[in-house]
Amino acid sequence: MNMYDFSVKTMDGGQQSLADYRGQVVLIVNTATKCGFAPQFDGLQKLYETYKEQGFTVLGFPCNQFQNQEPGSDSEVQEACRINFGVTFPLFAKIHVNGPDADPLFDYLKKSTRGLMGSAIKWNFTKFLVNRNGEAVKRFSPMTAPLKFEDRIVSLLK
Incomplete structure (x- = not known):
């Protein structure tokens, strides 16, 4: 099983x-525009712009499971990301990342790359790095700024 098995x-x-x-x-991220980590959109966008021509993308999945930090509709979220953060990488419909209603993609990501709290996602802006074979290879905590692991992305692009 890998990322390619999911829709x-x-x-x-x-x-x-x-x-x-x-x-x-691919870098998969659960996002929230009203989260204290929302300034990470800037780093995510910079990585996307820098490496998209080399076969890199960021996929954003808005999530409202953590203290109501993404309360808007999908269209409101998309507009806020574009206007407030300049996001041009793909964004998908709001999802759940934990619990019985968790999206199957995030269940796969959590099982493949355990974090400090086991498999549960701790907060918004948990980031999952996926290699060219669709395998989740690394999880980064919400506190880890995207540009801090740019070297890992570059090594996977080679």
């Missing part, structure tokens, strides 16, 4: 197969 809901209500990202290095 996710798009912000317009459709479905997108993650096999569309086959061969790319």
